Amino acid sequence: MLGFYRTYTTPFKEEIPALVEDFFLRVPFFKRFLRFFGRYLYTEISLRKSKKLEKITAQHKRILWIQWVDSYLGDSLMDLSSRILLQDKEIDLLTKENVANIYQNDTIFKHIFTNPEQCNSNQYDLLIIDSYRHRSLKVLGKDLLQLPHITLYGYYNVNDFNRLYFSFFRINQLLPTKYSENNIYKIAKPLLPITQQDEAIVSSFNLPNNFITIVIGAANIERNFNQWDAVIDKIFTQHIANNIVLVGAKNSIIEAEKIQSNYPNKIINMVDRISFNQTAQVIKKSRLLICADGGLLHAANAVKTPVMALFYYIEPMVRLIKINPSYSLLDKNDINNISVINIIEKIKKLENKTR
Incomplete structure (x- = not known):
């Protein structure tokens, strides 16, 4: 036919x-x-x-x-x-x-x-x-x-x-x-240009060593995970990382400011402060990226930074790639059904896998 x-x-x-x-x-x-x-x-x-x-x-x-x-x-x-x-x-x-x-x-x-x-x-x-x-x-x-x-x-x-x-x-x-x-x-991995100027701009922020990056917000509500504050509490109380950098788009500015206010000396808020390509450079400098399904997941794959990704409905296998270490969690009804405890467990497994 x-x-x-x-x-x-x-x-x-x-x-x-x-x-x-x-x-x-x-x-x-x-x-x-x-x-x-x-x-x-x-x-x-x-x-x-x-x-x-x-x-x-x-x-x-x-x-x-x-x-x-x-x-x-x-x-x-x-x-x-x-x-x-x-x-x-x-x-x-x-x-x-x-x-x-x-x-x-x-x-x-x-x-x-x-x-x-x-x-x-x-x-x-x-x-x-x-x-x-x-x-x-x-x-x-x-x-x-x-x-x-x-x-x-x-x-x-x-x-x-x-x-x-x-x-x-x-x-x-x-x-x-x-x-x-x-x-x-x-x-096979995403190909994203990062210029020397991008690198210089990110370097000017004097980011700490050995930090984790978390993406706040999402392009649509189905992918918007609203328990990042609880995840960050666990990361700090369990001594998984000393510093976290928040990145994301303009629609997550208020949420990022609220989260940073809980740990002003440990969280660097870069939400809506740099371009997509410069954000990829931040991710490149970090130990791992924690995010919901979205564009910055692919930026992490481009710079080969390990990823802990959350998914709503879409199977992780259609987003993740073989050459970048990653773990994922999926809930087909609501991304916010994903347990904070399970996220922390996956982060620890990913850290052990990439050491």
Whole structure:
């Protein structure tokens, strides 16, 4: 049926963590097929003058990578980090404005665009299109839509899967000379630029040695854990760490100030004081990161700082990676059902594992 299997089957042979059966249970067949059929027709019409390729070859020197649909920082990091496999190419990125800043000064992306009109089709040999969705294709002008293309996800539409491993295995599949599966697992991690200026700014805060970083707040309420004060009490009373650095976004400023007031000499509050990339540098300097599922979890994976992560509903295997030590706790009903005692136990196990 027009390749409907592509909505739930990866285009490569390697297996990745993906909740396909859960996807089937949550979304009825008829709804899935109608969604696919609409995308199929739109894609066939939109890309009728574009040749779909199965390999990225030596003749593809200038590439425009389009990531327009998934604009969360974490999703973006997972999707785009496989660019490390294309270091011999000149690659520009077209993405949403809210994620573009984290790729400034990137060593692989030469130019970052947030408006399709900034992209000159004459400068490119190939497009990498994130997926065959209306939102990805409709923003592109007719000149760009005539360029040869490959697609990262195509029609793949499973809700929860390990995007990082999908991206790496998909780009690897398109290369003339492939890495082995084991080698991909050894190198696959988020790729996040941290500049010398970022390092200098973080260094200016004179952070203590041997601290733990905790992320306060969340992008949405389902991931917002509200017992960090109790976790921090246990960390200090059980002498797990002498200092904690709090990081997070603007929506957690009040909570962070309240927590810091309990331990003014032991807690450094950096919530909403530094950029995402600079926060990654703070995490890099810390012993471990404790957080709920979110963008900074992937920043920790980028700098290979061990992670103790809390999850609501989403299985940890679709977020965590093999090469960074991690433990996790999951509650499918409410993230705040996760016990503080269990969190402390996992922190201790992680500390023992990474010594």
